[in-house]
Amino acid sequence: MNLADQIRAAWTWLTASAHWSGGEGIPHRLLEHLGYSALALVIAALIALPLGALVGHTGRGGFAVVTVANFARAIPTLGLLLLVVTVTSIGLTPVIIPLIALATPPILVNTYEGVRGVDPDIKDAARGMGMTGTGILLKAEVPVAMPLILLGLRTAAIQVVATATIAAYAGIGGLGRYIVDGLARKDYPSVVGGSVLVVLLAVIVQLAFVGIRRAVVSRGLRN
Amino acid sequence: MIQFDGVTKRYADGTVAVDDLTLQIPTGQITVLVGPSGCGKTTTLRMINRLIEPTSGTITIDGEDVRAQDPARLRRGIGYVIQHAGLFPHRTIVDNIATVPYLLGWDKKKARTTALELMERVGLDTKMAKRYPYQLSGGQQQRVGVARALAADPPVMLMDEPFSAVDPIVRKSLQEEFIRLQSELRKTIAFVTHDIDEAIKLGHTVAVFKVGGVLAQHSTPDELLAEPADDFVREFLGGEKGLKRLRFNRDLDRQDEPGAERQDKPDVEAAER
Numbered sequence: 001m002n003l004a005d006q007i008r009a010a011w012t013w014l015t016a017s018a019h020w021s022g023g024e025g026i027p028h029r030l031l032e033h034l035g036y037s038a039l040a041l042v043i044a045a046l047i048a049l050p051l052g053a054l055v056g057h058t059g060r061g062g063f064a065v066v067t068v069a070n071f072a073r074a075i076p077t078l079g080l081l082l083l084v085v086t087v088t089s090i091g092l093t094p095v096i097i098p099l100i101a102l103a104t105p106p107i108l109v110n111t112y113e114g115v116r117g118v119d120p121d122i123k124d125a126a127r128g129m130g131m132t133g134t135g136i137l138l139k140a141e142v143p144v145a146m147p148l149i150l151l152g153l154r155t156a157a158i159q160v161v162a163t164a165t166i167a168a169y170a171g172i173g174g175l176g177r178y179i180v181d182g183l184a185r186k187d188y189p190s191v192v193g194g195s196v197l198v199v200l201l202a203v204i205v206q207l208a209f210v211g212i213r214r215a216v217v218s219r220g221l222r223n
Numbered sequence: 224m225i226q227f228d229g230v231t232k233r234y235a236d237g238t239v240a241v242d243d244l245t246l247q248i249p250t251g252q253i254t255v256l257v258g259p260s261g262c263g264k265t266t267t268l269r270m271i272n273r274l275i276e277p278t279s280g281t282i283t284i285d286g287e288d289v290r291a292q293d294p295a296r297l298r299r300g301i302g303y304v305i306q307h308a309g310l311f312p313h314r315t316i317v318d319n320i321a322t323v324p325y326l327l328g329w330d331k332k333k334a335r336t337t338a339l340e341l342m343e344r345v346g347l348d349t350k351m352a353k354r355y356p357y358q359l360s361g362g363q364q365q366r367v368g369v370a371r372a373l374a375a376d377p378p379v380m381l382m383d384e385p386f387s388a389v390d391p392i393v394r395k396s397l398q399e400e401f402i403r404l405q406s407e408l409r410k411t412i413a414f415v416t417h418d419i420d421e422a423i424k425l426g427h428t429v430a431v432f433k434v435g436g437v438l439a440q441h442s443t444p445d446e447l448l449a450e451p452a453d454d455f456v457r458e459f460l461g462g463e464k465g466l467k468r469l470r471f472n473r474d475l476d477r478q479d480e481p482g483a484e485r486q487d488k489p490d491v492e493a494a495e496r
Contacts, residue, residue, distance in 0.1 A: 119309070121305060121306070121307045121308070121309035122309050122310075122311060122312070124274070124305060124309055125303065125305055125308070125309030125310070125311075125368075126309075126311075127274060127298070128272060128274055128298055128303035128305070128381075129298060129299065129303055129322055129323050129326065129371075130294075130295045130296065130297070130298035130299030130300075130323065130326055131295070131326065132295050135326070140311060143311075143313040144311070144312060144313055146313075218312070218313035218314070218355070219355060220312045220313050220314065220315070220355030220356060220357060221312055221313050
């Protein structure tokens with residue numbers, strides 16, 4: 001099969017109505033995929049945003065944060081999945097844990113660097129005008145660091161969406177199913193079709209962040 | 224009046240930033256703290272609103288020890304202006320100016336109305352209200368910084384080299400407007416600069432600091448120029464040459480302004496009597 005044939009085959013696979021309904025259908029797999037991605041991202045954000053902001057604000061523990069984050073970045077996602085599968089069992093946990101480990105470092109490091117990097121004059125003025133520590137963090141540092149924080153979230157979101165295909169290895173579906181099953185059955189249209197869906201999803205996430213940025217980053221910071 | 228009594232600031236490594244300082248900053252006047260870098264003038268200023276805590280001694284504002292008050296509340300009652308303005312880049316000009324009123328829980332509309340009035344007062348077009356700091360020049364940003372410090376009408380203002388980061392022409396106009404503004408508002412102002420010309424021009428009194436945080440002389444600009452207390456002060460004023468130039472400029476400034484002396488000058492003498 002040449003490339004044109006492959007593309008045609010993948011297109012046929014993608015547009016086949018049978019692939020768009022039922023538990024094995026694309027909408028269902030897509031929802032599973034998004035569900036795992038969102039869950040991992042939310043948990044990672046709940047860990048990394050407060051921790052990064054706090055460390056950036058106080059300036060204490062910055063070295064530890066960056067070291068741990070870099071270490072976490074070096075963990076192979078699939079290896080962690082297999083490890084958690086052996087420790088626990090097949091299911092949601094072995095999928096979510098590696099995804100959290102993947103998503104946390106970029107959010108953590110960007111939030112920390114963003115808050116820490118806020119112009120000292122801004123912090124000094126805020127303190128000198130009588131803002132409390134929490135006030136400075138929430139009303140000055142976080143809004144000013146928001147472009148960098150969003151960048152971290154976006155990086156994490158795209159990585160998670162692209163990597164959530166590993167859910168198929170733990171037997172809980174997602175778009176990875178088409179790729180894993182396709183490879184096992186030598187059903188290449190399914191592999192390519194599944195991959196295309198994942199890529200499309202990553203692009204959509206990217207675009208969504210353009211919208212989010214417009215909504216939450218002050219116009220005064222968009223230059 | 225702001226009163227320093229035997230105030231010392233010693234850091235953990237043994238460095239003495241301010242050494243046994245006793246100083247009065249009279250109500251309704253501009254007191255300029257001037258000196259070379261490392262003389263403790265900024266530390267002195269920042270101890271007034273407790274951004275830095277003294278190691279020993281007391282600082283009172285109108286008889287009340289600043290350390291008896293909650294730092295955040297104390298600071299909301301004291302205007303604060305810094306060199307690069309330190310405006311919030313994510314807030315519009317009007318919201319920047321209204322920062323302290325918001326902190327004090329003012330009604331949003333009232334805070335904004337006040338902010339708009341202050342824009343006019345410091346010579347800013349109210350059309351700029353909805354703009355963001357990056358859209359303003361350095362001089363305009365500094366005006367916003369002054370307006371922001373004035374927003375809640377504090378009796379005391381602390382200004383740390385507020386006009387140092389702008390070019391000489393803009394600085395001159397900012398200084399002149401500042402003098403005009405002060406003749407209307409009569410705030411108690413502590414003003415830090417390293418620029419002796421600025422000190423002579425703006426101060427009702429000038430406090431000259433030496434490296435190591437020692438107060439070398441505190442007197443009116445005229446006394447300072449007529450009788451430098453010691454060699455250090457004489458040197459800081461630029462020696463005989465520098466003194467001549469400063470005296471000459473001072474005479475020029477007097478001629479520039481009709482009515483000669485600044486209107487608020489008689490009060491200085493009245494206060495001293």
